[in-house]
Amino acid sequence: MNKQRLDEMADNPNLVPGIYNYCDRWCERCTHGARCLTFQMEQAEAGQLPPEAHDVNNAAFWQRIGASFALAREMIEEFLKREGLTLTAEDLAATAAQERLDHARVKKHPCCRAAHAYIGLVAAWFGADDDAWLAKAHELEQVAELRMPGRAPRQEFAELRDAVEVIRFYQYFLYPKIARALGGRLDGDEFGDADGSAKIALIAMDRSLGAWSRLLAQFPEREELTLPLLVHLEKLRRAVEHVFPKARAFLRPGLDEPAA
Numbered sequence: 001m002n003k004q005r006l007d008e009m010a011d012n013p014n015l016v017p018g019i020y021n022y023c024d025r026w027c028e029r030c031t032h033g034a035r036c037l038t039f040q041m042e043q044a045e046a047g048q049l050p051p052e053a054h055d056v057n058n059a060a061f062w063q064r065i066g067a068s069f070a071l072a073r074e075m076i077e078e079f080l081k082r083e084g085l086t087l088t089a090e091d092l093a094a095t096a097a098q099e100r101l102d103h104a105r106v107k108k109h110p111c112c113r114a115a116h117a118y119i120g121l122v123a124a125w126f127g128a129d130d131d132a133w134l135a136k137a138h139e140l141e142q143v144a145e146l147r148m149p150g151r152a153p154r155q156e157f158a159e160l161r162d163a164v165e166v167i168r169f170y171q172y173f174l175y176p177k178i179a180r181a182l183g184g185r186l187d188g189d190e191f192g193d194a195d196g197s198a199k200i201a202l203i204a205m206d207r208s209l210g211a212w213s214r215l216l217a218q219f220p221e222r223e224e225l226t227l228p229l230l231v232h233l234e235k236l237r238r239a240v241e242h243v244f245p246k247a248r249a250f251l252r253p254g255l256d257e258p259a260a
Protein backbone atom coordinates (compact mmCIF):
# COMPACT_ATOMS: atom_id res chain seq x y z
CA MET A 1 0.00 0.00 0.00
CA ASN A 2 1.31 3.45 -0.83
CA LYS A 3 1.02 6.54 1.30
CA GLN A 4 -1.63 8.20 -0.83
CA ARG A 5 -3.94 5.20 -0.49
CA LEU A 6 -3.26 5.07 3.24
CA ASP A 7 -4.09 8.77 3.61
CA GLU A 8 -7.36 8.24 1.72
CA MET A 9 -8.31 5.36 4.00
CA ALA A 10 -7.33 7.28 7.13
CA ASP A 11 -9.73 10.07 6.11
CA ASN A 12 -12.68 7.80 6.88
CA PRO A 13 -14.63 9.65 9.64
CA ASN A 14 -15.90 6.35 11.09
CA LEU A 15 -12.44 5.29 12.20
CA VAL A 16 -11.44 5.48 15.86
CA PRO A 17 -7.84 6.72 16.10
CA GLY A 18 -5.64 4.33 18.06
CA ILE A 19 -8.30 1.65 18.57
CA TYR A 20 -5.68 -0.93 17.54
CA ASN A 21 -3.20 0.14 20.23
CA TYR A 22 -4.85 -1.68 23.13
CA CYS A 23 -6.83 -4.46 21.46
CA ASP A 24 -5.80 -8.11 21.41
CA ARG A 25 -5.31 -8.24 17.61
CA TRP A 26 -7.73 -11.13 17.38
CA CYS A 27 -9.38 -9.54 14.35
CA GLU A 28 -11.41 -12.65 13.45
CA ARG A 29 -13.32 -12.23 16.70
CA CYS A 30 -13.39 -8.45 16.79
CA THR A 31 -16.57 -6.50 16.08
CA HIS A 32 -14.77 -3.19 15.54
CA GLY A 33 -13.22 -3.83 12.14
CA ALA A 34 -15.27 -1.10 10.47
CA ARG A 35 -13.74 1.46 12.85
CA CYS A 36 -10.16 0.20 12.74
CA LEU A 37 -7.61 1.47 10.21
CA THR A 38 -5.31 -1.51 10.78
CA PHE A 39 -8.11 -3.92 9.93
CA GLN A 40 -9.17 -1.86 6.90
CA MET A 41 -5.60 -1.79 5.59
CA GLU A 42 -5.18 -5.52 6.05
CA GLN A 43 -8.46 -6.19 4.28
CA ALA A 44 -7.52 -3.92 1.39
CA GLU A 45 -4.12 -5.61 1.06
CA ALA A 46 -5.47 -9.12 1.46
CA GLY A 47 -7.34 -8.89 -1.83
CA GLN A 48 -4.22 -7.83 -3.72
CA LEU A 49 -1.58 -10.10 -2.20
CA PRO A 50 -0.67 -13.50 -3.65
CA PRO A 51 -0.87 -16.43 -1.18
CA GLU A 52 2.95 -16.66 -0.99
CA ALA A 53 3.05 -13.17 0.56
CA HIS A 54 1.78 -14.81 3.76
CA ASP A 55 4.49 -17.48 3.77
CA VAL A 56 7.42 -16.55 6.01
CA ASN A 57 9.73 -18.74 3.91
CA ASN A 58 8.90 -16.93 0.68
CA ALA A 59 10.65 -13.82 -0.65
CA ALA A 60 7.24 -12.23 -1.31
CA PHE A 61 6.56 -12.21 2.44
CA TRP A 62 9.74 -10.24 3.15
CA GLN A 63 9.10 -7.89 0.25
CA ARG A 64 5.76 -7.09 1.86
CA ILE A 65 7.45 -6.47 5.23
CA GLY A 66 10.07 -4.30 3.49
CA ALA A 67 7.32 -2.27 1.82
CA SER A 68 5.65 -1.72 5.22
CA PHE A 69 8.91 -0.46 6.72
CA ALA A 70 9.46 1.84 3.74
CA LEU A 71 5.96 3.27 4.20
CA ALA A 72 6.56 3.75 7.95
CA ARG A 73 9.84 5.50 7.23
CA GLU A 74 8.18 7.78 4.72
CA MET A 75 5.55 8.76 7.28
CA ILE A 76 8.14 9.39 10.01
CA GLU A 77 10.17 11.58 7.68
CA GLU A 78 7.08 13.53 6.73
CA PHE A 79 6.20 14.01 10.41
CA LEU A 80 9.72 15.23 11.24
CA LYS A 81 9.62 17.70 8.37
CA ARG A 82 6.21 19.01 9.37
CA GLU A 83 7.31 19.47 12.98
CA GLY A 84 10.66 21.00 11.99
CA LEU A 85 12.59 18.20 13.72
CA THR A 86 15.74 16.37 12.71
CA LEU A 87 17.13 13.05 13.84
CA THR A 88 20.88 12.61 13.77
CA ALA A 89 22.79 9.35 13.76
CA GLU A 90 23.83 10.16 17.35
CA ASP A 91 20.16 10.54 18.38
CA LEU A 92 19.35 7.17 16.90
CA ALA A 93 22.36 5.49 18.50
CA ALA A 94 21.51 6.97 21.92
CA THR A 95 17.88 5.86 21.62
CA ALA A 96 18.90 2.36 20.58
CA ALA A 97 21.32 2.11 23.51
CA GLN A 98 18.62 3.27 25.92
CA GLU A 99 16.15 0.77 24.42
CA ARG A 100 18.61 -2.05 24.97
CA LEU A 101 19.08 -1.02 28.60
CA ASP A 102 15.33 -0.75 29.17
CA HIS A 103 14.68 -4.08 27.52
CA ALA A 104 17.28 -5.78 29.71
CA ARG A 105 15.63 -4.32 32.83
CA VAL A 106 12.14 -5.22 31.67
CA LYS A 107 13.13 -8.82 30.94
CA LYS A 108 14.27 -9.24 34.54
CA HIS A 109 11.02 -7.98 36.04
CA PRO A 110 9.12 -10.72 37.92
CA CYS A 111 5.99 -10.14 35.80
CA CYS A 112 7.94 -10.66 32.59
CA ARG A 113 9.64 -13.72 33.97
CA ALA A 114 6.28 -15.16 35.01
CA ALA A 115 4.71 -14.37 31.62
CA HIS A 116 7.64 -16.08 29.93
CA ALA A 117 7.35 -19.11 32.18
CA TYR A 118 3.63 -19.28 31.40
CA ILE A 119 4.43 -19.90 27.71
CA GLY A 120 6.34 -23.04 28.68
CA LEU A 121 3.68 -24.20 31.13
CA VAL A 122 1.00 -24.02 28.45
CA ALA A 123 3.22 -25.87 25.97
CA ALA A 124 3.84 -28.57 28.58
CA TRP A 125 0.12 -28.92 29.32
CA PHE A 126 -0.75 -29.45 25.67
CA GLY A 127 2.30 -31.60 25.08
CA ALA A 128 1.62 -33.94 27.99
CA ASP A 129 1.87 -37.49 26.78
CA ASP A 130 -1.47 -38.97 27.71
CA ASP A 131 -4.69 -39.97 26.01
CA ALA A 132 -6.89 -37.30 27.55
CA TRP A 133 -7.97 -35.81 24.21
CA LEU A 134 -8.73 -39.16 22.64
CA ALA A 135 -10.68 -40.19 25.71
CA LYS A 136 -12.65 -36.94 25.63
CA ALA A 137 -13.45 -37.35 21.92
CA HIS A 138 -14.58 -40.92 22.57
CA GLU A 139 -16.72 -39.81 25.50
CA LEU A 140 -18.47 -37.11 23.43
CA GLU A 141 -19.07 -39.57 20.60
CA GLN A 142 -20.73 -41.98 23.01
CA VAL A 143 -22.78 -39.22 24.60
CA ALA A 144 -24.01 -38.28 21.12
CA GLU A 145 -24.77 -41.86 20.10
CA LEU A 146 -26.64 -42.65 23.30
CA ARG A 147 -28.38 -39.26 23.33
CA MET A 148 -27.66 -39.04 27.00
CA PRO A 149 -30.11 -36.78 28.83
CA GLY A 150 -28.68 -33.61 30.27
CA ARG A 151 -25.70 -33.63 27.91
CA ALA A 152 -25.20 -31.52 24.77
CA PRO A 153 -22.11 -33.00 23.06
CA ARG A 154 -21.98 -30.49 20.22
CA GLN A 155 -22.08 -27.61 22.65
CA GLU A 156 -19.55 -29.28 24.92
CA PHE A 157 -17.23 -29.78 21.96
CA ALA A 158 -17.66 -26.15 20.86
CA GLU A 159 -16.89 -24.92 24.38
CA LEU A 160 -13.85 -27.12 24.57
CA ARG A 161 -12.57 -25.88 21.24
CA ASP A 162 -13.19 -22.28 22.26
CA ALA A 163 -11.29 -22.74 25.53
CA VAL A 164 -8.31 -24.18 23.65
CA GLU A 165 -8.38 -21.39 21.07
CA VAL A 166 -8.47 -18.73 23.79
CA ILE A 167 -5.57 -20.25 25.72
CA ARG A 168 -3.47 -20.79 22.62
CA PHE A 169 -4.17 -17.32 21.25
CA TYR A 170 -3.08 -15.57 24.43
CA GLN A 171 -0.22 -17.95 25.27
CA TYR A 172 2.35 -15.74 23.49
CA PHE A 173 0.40 -12.51 23.82
CA LEU A 174 0.95 -11.84 27.52
CA TYR A 175 4.71 -11.51 27.51
CA PRO A 176 5.04 -8.74 24.88
CA LYS A 177 2.10 -6.80 26.30
CA ILE A 178 3.43 -6.93 29.84
CA ALA A 179 6.91 -6.05 28.57
CA ARG A 180 5.49 -3.09 26.67
CA ALA A 181 3.62 -1.92 29.77
CA LEU A 182 6.76 -2.17 31.91
CA GLY A 183 8.83 -0.48 29.21
CA GLY A 184 6.28 2.33 29.01
CA ARG A 185 6.54 2.79 32.76
CA LEU A 186 10.32 3.16 32.45
CA ASP A 187 9.79 5.82 29.78
CA GLY A 188 7.61 7.88 32.11
CA ASP A 189 4.33 6.78 30.50
CA GLU A 190 3.29 10.26 29.52
CA PHE A 191 0.21 9.14 27.61
CA GLY A 192 -0.99 6.24 29.74
CA ASP A 193 0.26 3.72 27.22
CA ALA A 194 1.59 1.49 29.99
CA ASP A 195 -1.84 1.23 31.63
CA GLY A 196 -3.46 0.51 28.25
CA SER A 197 -1.03 -2.29 27.53
CA ALA A 198 -1.41 -3.66 31.06
CA LYS A 199 -5.18 -3.56 30.66
CA ILE A 200 -5.27 -5.72 27.55
CA ALA A 201 -2.84 -8.12 29.22
CA LEU A 202 -5.23 -8.32 32.19
CA ILE A 203 -8.19 -8.93 29.89
CA ALA A 204 -6.24 -11.69 28.16
CA MET A 205 -5.50 -13.23 31.55
CA ASP A 206 -9.17 -12.98 32.60
CA ARG A 207 -10.20 -14.84 29.47
CA SER A 208 -7.39 -17.38 29.77
CA LEU A 209 -8.27 -18.11 33.39
CA GLY A 210 -11.90 -18.64 32.37
CA ALA A 211 -10.78 -21.00 29.62
CA TRP A 212 -8.50 -22.93 31.99
CA SER A 213 -11.38 -23.33 34.43
CA ARG A 214 -13.41 -24.91 31.64
CA LEU A 215 -10.56 -27.27 30.78
CA LEU A 216 -10.20 -28.17 34.45
CA ALA A 217 -13.88 -29.12 34.52
CA GLN A 218 -13.57 -31.13 31.30
CA PHE A 219 -10.35 -32.92 32.28
CA PRO A 220 -10.57 -33.57 36.03
CA GLU A 221 -7.94 -36.31 35.68
CA ARG A 222 -5.45 -33.59 34.68
CA GLU A 223 -6.01 -31.58 37.83
CA GLU A 224 -2.40 -32.00 38.94
CA LEU A 225 -1.21 -30.32 35.76
CA THR A 226 -3.94 -27.73 35.48
CA LEU A 227 -4.15 -26.36 39.00
CA PRO A 228 -0.52 -25.17 39.25
CA LEU A 229 -0.98 -23.47 35.91
CA LEU A 230 -4.12 -21.70 37.10
CA VAL A 231 -2.33 -20.61 40.27
CA HIS A 232 0.64 -19.33 38.24
CA LEU A 233 -1.60 -17.28 35.97
CA GLU A 234 -3.71 -15.95 38.84
CA LYS A 235 -0.55 -14.81 40.63
CA LEU A 236 0.64 -13.10 37.48
CA ARG A 237 -2.71 -11.36 37.10
CA ARG A 238 -2.54 -10.06 40.66
CA ALA A 239 1.05 -8.93 40.21
CA VAL A 240 0.16 -6.95 37.07
CA GLU A 241 -2.80 -5.40 38.89
CA HIS A 242 -0.46 -4.45 41.71
CA VAL A 243 2.18 -2.91 39.43
CA PHE A 244 -0.46 -1.11 37.34
CA PRO A 245 -3.24 -0.20 39.79
CA LYS A 246 -4.92 2.15 37.28
CA ALA A 247 -4.89 -0.29 34.38
CA ARG A 248 -8.40 -1.67 34.88
CA ALA A 249 -9.84 1.85 34.78
CA PHE A 250 -7.97 2.82 31.60
CA LEU A 251 -10.41 3.66 28.81
CA ARG A 252 -9.21 2.18 25.55
CA PRO A 253 -10.30 4.31 22.58
CA GLY A 254 -13.26 2.78 20.81
CA LEU A 255 -13.23 -0.36 22.93
CA ASP A 256 -14.14 0.88 26.41
CA GLU A 257 -15.86 4.07 25.42
CA PRO A 258 -18.53 4.86 22.87
CA ALA A 259 -17.24 6.06 19.51
CA ALA A 260 -17.29 9.83 19.12
Ligand code: SF4
Pocket residue numbers: 019020023024025026027028030031032033036037038039
Ligand atom coordinates in the same frame (compact mmCIF):
# COMPACT_ATOMS: atom_id res chain seq x y z
S1 SF4 B 1 -9.37 -3.25 16.93
FE1 SF4 B 1 -10.22 -5.21 16.28
S2 SF4 B 1 -10.05 -5.20 14.06
FE2 SF4 B 1 -8.65 -3.62 14.84
S3 SF4 B 1 -6.64 -4.63 15.03
FE3 SF4 B 1 -7.71 -4.78 17.00
S4 SF4 B 1 -8.73 -6.77 16.96
FE4 SF4 B 1 -8.21 -6.23 14.85
